[in-house]
Amino acid sequence: MIERWSRDQVLGLAPDGPSGKAAQGVAAPGRWQARGVTEEVLWGECAGSGAKPYLACVDLGGPAYRCSCPSRKFPCKHALGLLLLWSADDVPDEDVLPSWAAEWITRRAARAEAAQGEREALPRAEGARDDAGSCGSAPTGVAAVGIGDGQAGRRARVAAGLAELERWLADQVRQGLPGAEERDWEELGRRLVDAQAPGVAAAVRRLGRVRAGGEWGRLLGEYALINLLAVGFRRRDELPAELARTVMMRVGFPVTRGEVLSGPVVRDLWDVLGRRDEEQDRLVSRRVWLRGRRTGRAALVLSFAPVGQALDASLVTGTAVNADLAFYPGATPLRALVATRHPQPGTGHGTPPGVPVEEALAEVASAVAGDPWTDSWPVVLAGVVPAVDRLGGLPWHPRVATPWRLLAVSGGHPVTVAAEWTPRGLIPLTTWYDDGQAVLL
Numbered sequence: 001m002i003e004r005w006s007r008d009q010v011l012g013l014a015p016d017g018p019s020g021k022a023a024q025g026v027a028a029p030g031r032w033q034a035r036g037v038t039e040e041v042l043w044g045e046c047a048g049s050g051a052k053p054y055l056a057c058v059d060l061g062g063p064a065y066r067c068s069c070p071s072r073k074f075p076c077k078h079a080l081g082l083l084l085l086w087s088a089d090d091v092p093d094e095d096v097l098p099s100w101a102a103e104w105i106t107r108r109a110a111r112a113e114a115a116q117g118e119r120e121a122l123p124r125a126e127g128a129r130d131d132a133g134s135c136g137s138a139p140t141g142v143a144a145v146g147i148g149d150g151q152a153g154r155r156a157r158v159a160a161g162l163a164e165l166e167r168w169l170a171d172q173v174r175q176g177l178p179g180a181e182e183r184d185w186e187e188l189g190r191r192l193v194d195a196q197a198p199g200v201a202a203a204v205r206r207l208g209r210v211r212a213g214g215e216w217g218r219l220l221g222e223y224a225l226i227n228l229l230a231v232g233f234r235r236r237d238e239l240p241a242e243l244a245r246t247v248m249m250r251v252g253f254p255v256t257r258g259e260v261l262s263g264p265v266v267r268d269l270w271d272v273l274g275r276r277d278e279e280q281d282r283l284v285s286r287r288v289w290l291r292g293r294r295t296g297r298a299a300l301v302l303s304f305a306p307v308g309q310a311l312d313a314s315l316v317t318g319t320a321v322n323a324d325l326a327f328y329p330g331a332t333p334l335r336a337l338v339a340t341r342h343p344q345p346g347t348g349h350g351t352p353p354g355v356p357v358e359e360a361l362a363e364v365a366s367a368v369a370g371d372p373w374t375d376s377w378p379v380v381l382a383g384v385v386p387a388v389d390r391l392g393g394l395p396w397h398p399r400v401a402t403p404w405r406l407l408a409v410s411g412g413h414p415v416t417v418a419a420e421w422t423p424r425g426l427i428p429l430t431t432w433y434d435d436g437q438a439v440l441l
Helices: 007-011 017-026 077-087 099-121 149-175 182-194 198-205 207-212 216-234 241-251 257-261 357-370 404-410
Strands: 032-037 041-046 054-059 064-067 265-280 283-292 298-306 320-327 336-341 377-384 415-422 425-432 438-440
Touching (some): 149 182, 182 207, 257 320, 265 336, 265 377, 265 415, 283 415, 298 377, 404 415, 404 438
Antiparallel strands (some): 054 064, 283 298, 320 336, 415 425
8 A cells, every 4th residue: 555645745746836726625525426545546536517527546656647627737636636635534445446447557557568668678788787886987088978970060060169159258257247248148049059059058048147146256157167068078088988978968969768768777765855847938847856765876857848738747755766767877977767666665755864964065066076067966964953044054045935834844953854955055845744744845
């Protein structure tokens, strides 16, 4: 039996505020003509405006959601309302699923089996291992980076664009930081897109927001990181293979999903520490932070969707997922794909292991040393007493409002807190009560 989620965890799955509010409206036993839960499947029939009820089902082991309502939101208010009833222990245990729910679960199992067969058919990367260990020393030079010879023309265009960028940055430093205006960065960004360096173009376009805040020290730091990336690309043949690969990806050379899944995987029980959604240019990105209980490895699962469309909601904050993760290559591997999920070993939630602040900072320092462009990293701090302006001596990010919820859970006593480290400060994600119940921040 899957351990019951809290109301906080359920509402954290809502795609937006109105969906969460609507879900609370249908989370009343009288709205449901039938409902039940087996070991891993939650189902219910919710009365709607028509003659037929809406059929909602949740595969708790996924989790995955299905509802017969016409909503384009995912999960919809009926699935969320059913989960709220379950979180309140208001759904009876059942041994048998109704036929419509059983058919959906059977189709999901068949698709999962087919997908697993496709993954197993992918050729394994040479020298790959199935654990977190090393495969030996890596060669240097771009030949080991995995960028094909057919990319030679693109590399030449990128090199020309980044050479122009280096000259532009040098001019900016000589002339003084206040000299550039937002339109200058927009124009430079367009030229970098034309040069097929979209990663650098995005970094350049962000400079306008830094300039608008008048943070001259931060602007100079951003200049330095962008210049370092341009120099790294120019001298990539001299770099270790993994660092050269990091530079190529930061510039904008993609790594395919198939390539990632054909590489080594790391099996662990992964605590889902928290998630954060951001919208930019009509595209929403979801960052879900994980940490392995055995390996201690940090992981980031990214998903993207246009505004108004559903994002991946399969990783529930405060739970733990028994899975194989395939990491994107690089000097400091962080981004990962969930390759295979395995049955839960019975410890599906609880407070994840935390570390002292000094140990967390040492890990961040190691990550930045490997990949200087690292701008975020998940940390789990144990035994810290939160304050209005900081946590464990580390300041909050400037955009973080007073964390009243965290302060209330702590009550002035030490707690375990998951947060996202950034160069500008911490962004709180989750804390836990003494009984292991997660509280989303």
